[in-house]
Each structure stands twice: as C-alpha cells, then as structure tokens.
Amino acid sequence: MAATMLTRTDVLVTAEDLTSVRHEVESTPAGLVGFAEVMSDGSVRRLPPELSKIIDKALRALAINGSVTVATLPDELTSNTAADVLGVSRPTLLKLARDGEVDSFSVGTHTRFKRDIILAFKAKREADRRESFAELQELEDQLDGLA
Incomplete structure (x- = not known):
C-alpha cells in the first residue's frame, strides 16, 4: 500500500x-x-x-x-483531534466524555468522537460564552448606572 x-x-x-x-x-x-x-x-x-x-x-x-487554515475533518475523530478542535486539552475532553457532557465511543481501547457531535458541542460552548458575556456587560451597565 x-x-x-x-x-x-x-x-x-x-x-x-x-x-x-x-x-x-x-x-x-x-x-x-x-x-x-x-x-x-x-x-x-x-x-x-x-x-x-x-x-x-x-x-x-x-x-x-490574520490567517486561516482550510482543512477537512473525518467523520470520526481521535481524542487528540477532537480536543484540538475544541481548544481544550485531551484530559479535559476525556473528562467531559466521562461526565456525559460530550458523546464518545470506543474503538478497541481508544476513545473516538463523531465530528458532528464535536462541532455541535463547540458551537454550543461558544453560544454559552457569548450569552454569559452579554449578561456580564448588562451587569456592568447596571452598576455604571448606580454610580
């Protein structure tokens, strides 16, 4: 081959x-x-x-x-690749999987992740961050109004 x-x-x-x-x-x-x-x-x-x-x-x-990488992702991701996509460490990703926050499956002794699950999880985390940031901004505006 x-x-x-x-x-x-x-x-x-x-x-x-x-x-x-x-x-x-x-x-x-x-x-x-x-x-x-x-x-x-x-x-x-x-x-x-x-x-x-x-x-x-x-x-x-x-x-x-200021830069961009265009690449493809396979349907099934290794824990290292999935962690890179999420911007977290491999141990953090495996803890998320153990805690049931992100679905995973085993191939022999290795943990794998579906690409679409990881991308959806990433999008949800980003949306949650934006929402939290907006809430913080609102609180700051309220505090500024009290001063």
Whole structure:
C-alpha cells in the first residue's frame, strides 16, 4: 500500500490585502450569501451556496485572525483531534466524555468522537460564552448606572 503524502499550499496576503478583507467583512456583518466568478469570456457564473459559505467563513477567519487554515475533518475523530478542535486539552475532553457532557465511543481501547457531535458541542460552548458575556456587560451597565 502506498503512503499518502499530504501537501500544503500557503497563500500569503499582504497587509493591504488583509485591510481589504477586513473592510469587506465589516461592511457585510450578516455574511455574504453568494459569490460569482467572471470567466475568461466575460460571462459570470454564480458559485454554489456551499462553496460561497466556505469562502465567507475563510474571509471572516482571515479578517479576525490574520490567517486561516482550510482543512477537512473525518467523520470520526481521535481524542487528540477532537480536543484540538475544541481548544481544550485531551484530559479535559476525556473528562467531559466521562461526565456525559460530550458523546464518545470506543474503538478497541481508544476513545473516538463523531465530528458532528464535536462541532455541535463547540458551537454550543461558544453560544454559552457569548450569552454569559452579554449578561456580564448588562451587569456592568447596571452598576455604571448606580454610580
């Protein structure tokens, strides 16, 4: 069996490019819903919604972080990969699984996670953080009003 070689292509952007990306993202806070490409013959072809969504996410990540990685995730994730996706340590993820906060399954002696479960868990955690932050801001505003 031949080994699969992963290749990486870096796309570097200038500071001016990044400024343009940030301007475009700021001017469309709800997100872009469609992209089109102009063909060499001048005709315009609208990109499929799935592809437009990927491009929009990549541009938003680039605007926020200054860099972006586009990759695929398999349906089943190792504990290391799932922990990386969640931004937690492997022991923390395994504790979450033991406590029933995130579903997992075993393959032999190894713990595995479904990609969709991990992504949904991540989205819920992010939504909970935003809600908590909004509550803190509201409390701060109330305290400022008392001063």
